[in-house]
Amino acid sequence: xxxxxxxxxxxxxxxxxxxxxxxxxxxxxxxxxxxxxxxxxxxxxxxxxxxxxxxxxxxxxxxxxxxxxxxxxxxxxxxxxxxxxxxxxxxxxxxxxxxxxxxxxxxxxxxxxxxxxxxxxxxxxxxxxxxxxxxxxxxxxxxxxxxxxxxxxxxxxxxxxxxxxxxxxxxxxxxxxxxxxxxxxxxxxxxxxxxxxxxxxxxxxxxxxxxxxxxxxxxxxxxxxxxxxxxxxxxxxxxxxxxxxxxxxxxxxxxxxxxxxxxxxxxxxxxxxxxxxxxxxxxxxxxxxxxxxxxxxxxxxxxxxxxxxxxxxxxxx
Numbered sequence: 532x533x534x535x536x537x538x539x540x541x542x543x544x545x546x547x548x549x550x551x552x553x554x555x556x557x558x559x560x561x562x563x564x565x566x567x568x569x570x571x572x573x574x575x576x577x578x579x580x581x582x583x584x585x586x587x588x589x590x591x592x593x594x595x596x597x598x599x600x601x602x603x604x605x606x607x608x609x610x611x612x613x614x615x616x617x618x619x620x621x622x623x624x625x626x627x628x629x630x631x632x633x634x635x636x637x638x639x640x641x642x643x644x645x646x647x648x649x650x651x652x653x654x655x656x657x658x659x660x661x662x663x664x665x666x667x668x669x670x671x672x673x674x675x676x677x678x679x680x681x682x683x684x685x686x687x688x689x690x691x692x693x694x695x696x697x698x699x700x701x702x703x704x705x706x707x708x709x710x711x712x713x714x715x716x717x718x719x720x721x722x723x724x725x726x727x728x729x730x731x732x733x734x735x736x737x738x739x740x741x742x743x744x745x746x747x748x749x750x751x752x753x754x755x756x757x758x759x760x761x762x763x764x765x766x767x768x769x770x771x772x773x774x775x776x777x778x779x780x781x782x783x784x785x786x787x788x789x790x791x792x793x794x795x796x797x798x799x800x801x802x803x804x805x806x807x808x809x810x811x812x813x814x815x816x817x818x819x820x821x822x823x824x825x826x827x828x829x830x831x832x833x834x835x836x837x838x839x840x841x842x843x844x845x846x847x848x
């Protein structure tokens with residue numbers, strides 16, 4: 532995974548991720564699948580512990596279930612540890628590769644007029660390479676892990692009590708994509724305006740440049756404020772939906788327990804399951820935001836690192 536003087540940067544971010552190692556990404560995916568599969572089991576063990584305690588199960592049975600729960604928690608924590616360290620290593624390898632490509636481009640072509648300016652080179656090596664390379668470690672495994680947790684835990688809750696689960700998840704499943712789609716449109720507008728702003732700063736072609744730039748700066752301000760409003764409104768509504776979900780579990784679940792339709796352990800499993808899926812929603816939204824921003828940043832590094840006619844075409848897409 533070390534940089535090669537004859538290598539060109541892939542044209543797209545997806546090609547760069549593949550260049551950093553398909554085998555490593557495949558192993559991260561396997562770890563992610565194993566992690567969310569193991570993550571369902573503690574919910575079932577919790578349910579059995581509570582039901583056993585309320586239905587007169589023997590002490591030995593309860594202790595065996597508790598030991599099983601601890602073993603599962605230790606296994607889940609160990610997998611997370613390996614996954615996170617492995618992600619970090621892949622990200623650091625990608626950061627090193629980007630930095631070396633930029634450094635070697637300047638060293639091998641010091642007289643080329645298309646070579647990076649010193650300030651741009653320093654910015655890429657010290658700052659810009661890190662978020663782009665760091666994204667490589669989580670680019671594939673993160674959405675698989677978080678979506679897997681949502682599907683696995685949601686499926687388990689539907690299996691236990693379909694109506695109760697649907698009452699909790701359907702409002703969120705409808706609301707989140709709608710608001711996030713609006714946010715994504717604002718992000719695209721922001722990136723487009725920033726590109727126009729930077730192009731005119733470099734070219735200085737328009738005599739009305741200051742006025743045009745001031746208008747673009749004002750548009751960036753307005754766009755950013757609209758993103759803030761939508762982003763935090765989405766966070767507020769997601770939190771509200773989860774709190775309404777808890778209220779629904781307590782009310783409807785309590786009614787079902789009183790009428791004998793479900794066991795108390797099912798209500799406990801629902802509460803634990805709702806806790807377990809609260810973070811993946813936000814993590815998936817954050818991952819998508821990072822993806823869109825990283826694609827733009829990678830394109831800027833790729834374009835800035837090009838050596839003009841002497842650079843070979845991208846090896847991968």
